Structures are given as C-alpha cells and as structure tokens.
Amino acid sequence: MILLALWRRGLLGRVDGEKLRYFLGRNADPLTLSRRYPLWRILNVGRLLVSPAHAAAMARWLEYRMNLFDGVEG
Numbered sequence: 001m002i003l004l005a006l007w008r009r010g011l012l013g014r015v016d017g018e019k020l021r022y023f024l025g026r027n028a029d030p031l032t033l034s035r036r037y038p039l040w041r042i043l044n045v046g047r048l049l050v051s052p053a054h055a056a057a058m059a060r061w062l063e064y065r066m067n068l069f070d071g072v073e074g
Helices: 002-008 017-024 045-050 052-070
Strands: none
16 A cells, blocks of 8 residues: 555655665664664554555655655755
C-alpha cells in the first residue's frame, strides 16, 4: 500500500541517494540526528502494508519531510 501511495503522490521519482541514506540513518555525517533515530523507525511497517488510510497519511508526512529536506517548506 505504501509504495502505491508514494507513487500516487509522485514521491518515488523525487527520491535520490542522499534522501534515502538520510531516511535509513546511513548519512556520512556522524552528528546527524537521523543516524541515531532514523525515520524508518517511526513508521509501522506492518500497518503500512495493509492499511490504505495509514499508507496515505504516511505518504503525506513523507512528502512534507521531503519538502523540508529540499527547502521547499519550512
């Protein structure tokens, strides 16, 4: 469900290596908060796979986080 929700919002095309490493906590900068608390830990993966409503809400949240990362919002 989450991949479909991300595809519908156009987020799969915006993901690059730096954003993916940040999300997974694999940044080169040891002082980055995402190394200690990576974003993937916040998501309930089991619920994302079966609940369309939860997947859509997480896609909106990930879009917001991606916009912050790109400097579009905030």
